[in-house]
Amino acid sequence: MFFLDDRYEVGVFESLGDHDVEILVGNTRYTIELDPADKAALEQHLINQENLLIPFDTQTKKMVLDVGQNYHEVDMEELIDAADRRWDDGENETP
Numbered sequence: 001m002f003f004l005d006d007r008y009e010v011g012v013f014e015s016l017g018d019h020d021v022e023i024l025v026g027n028t029r030y031t032i033e034l035d036p037a038d039k040a041a042l043e044q045h046l047i048n049q050e051n052l053l054i055p056f057d058t059q060t061k062k063m064v065l066d067v068g069q070n071y072h073e074v075d076m077e078e079l080i081d082a083a084d085r086r087w088d089d090g091e092n093e094t095p
Contacts, residue, residue, distance in 0.1 A: 007059045013052035016042070023063070025056045032063065041065050 011023035011030070020033050021042060034042065045054065045065040055064040 007057060008064065009056050009058055011054045011056040011063070013046065013054055021063075023054055023056065025058070030056075030061065032061070 009025050011025040014022040014024055014029065016022075016039070019039075020031050021039075022029060022031050024030075042054075042063065042065060045063075046052065056062070057064055
């Protein structure tokens, strides 16, 4: 996920409570109230991203969660096919 606007920063997940989350954005710690749907989305985001970084909108003071499915290269047929074609294009030939 890429943001081209300076209003977005990356926050670091600090802790998850029953109804809130704490994240550190720069030198500022934010406590954000969560409803059950937001909490589930946050948990899914942390699982998908496999890290503790959370994009944060500094204007709205809200997290920007990517809860879409992650695709690993080994699972993507078109990448596997492209890699195979590159391998077969004479890359291993000696001059």
